[in-house]
Amino acid sequence: MSVWRFAKDFTSVPEESRVTLGEGDTPIVRSKRLGQAFGLNNLFFKLESCNPTGSYKDRFAFCAISHMVTAGQTRCIATTSGNTGAALAAYCAAAQIECNIAVVEGAPIGKLQQMMAYGANIIRVKRFGTDANVTNDVYATLQRLGERDDSALQISAFTYSPLGMSGVRTIAFELAEQFDTPIDHVFTPAGGGGMTWGVADAFLDWRELERTDYLPRVECVQPEGNNTIAGPLRDGEERGQDVECTTKISGLQVASVYDGHETIRACRATGGTGHLVTDEFIWEVQKRLAREEGIFCEPAGAAATAGALQAAKNGLVSGDAVSVALVTGVGFKDSSSIEAINVDRDCARIEPDQLAARITG
Secondary structure: OOHHHOOOOOOOOOHHHOOOOOOOOOOEEEOOOHHHHOOOOEEEEEEHHHOOOOEOHHHHHHHHHHHHHHHOOOEEEEEEOOHHHHHHHHHHHHHOOEEEEEEEOOOOHHHHHHHHHOOOEEEEEOOOOOOHHHHHHHHHHHHHHHOOOOEEEEOOOOOOOHHHHOOOOHHHHHHHHHOOOOOOEEEEEOOOOHHHHHHHHHHHHHHHHHOOOOOOEEEEEEEHHHOOOHHHHHOOOOOOOOOOOOOOOOOOOOOOOOOHHHHHHHHHHHOOOEEEEOHHHHHHHHHHHHHHHOOOEOHHHHHHHHHHHHHHHOOOOOOOOEEEEEEOEEHHHOHHHHHHHHHHOOOOOOOHHHHHHHHHO
16 A cells, blocks of 8 residues: 555545655564563554655655655755654655754764765754753744745654654554454554554544444553653643653653644544653663564654553553554664663674684584
């Protein structure tokens, strides 16, 4: 299937303006060990890390840049903690659109290198992404620059880029088609909340379109150090909250509420709730995904799985429930976290006659 089939408001984009790199239609893999270790007998992973630039943000970039081509816009103004920038840089390169990206201060070098490889102009801004006031000021500046006739502001949040974010909704439509039996829970990581809102809202639309009772509970997972949405959702609040972000999980460092209020509404409408997990547990799950499931992801890509496992441990999810965790980004995105995983491994340099002994012990 193609992403554009399910992207809301995409019928106005002529086929010749669609800038595609083969995004979407990502695989579903059943957990072999990790789910059962926590009492989840039907845990599945949707590998959004298999998208062209290594994250689900390619769905956003596909729609965002295709709309820019249709409108004749030639300058992309963007912000990112990493994955959005990499995706936009790639699709801008494919469309020959100038790409300018303001990057959060703590963005991993691997993501910066990927953006630069595509030719993007990137600027790292001090305290951006961790300080709510600085973050709001940066967004205001970018909005002003994006109002020029030849430009478009592309931020992966419905508040700023609803046309681009329509591509993220396609995750839900794909899941609905990929499973023969109903899904009970879909666990999604949240920074600003856009993906979680998009998935929840799309499932609500799917129920209406198909005239069915099918409706997975969309579960919002955040690090404890970025509790803008998950805590308020869990506690029955109607609105998200700005915080001083302390999490070290790249990609989930969004101190200000942008899509948070609507994310709470949409998740609650599906019957889902919020889950807060520690950075340490996310890193542990990232390692276990690699070692026990063969899934190589960045820390943010492991957050949804961490939420699912914690929910199972706390008795919030039935052991027989069909649960899907979104693996949102590939491991190459965050080299420092991979170095931490590999602290118990080495890559020895040996003489040829030592090889057999090294293998057989």
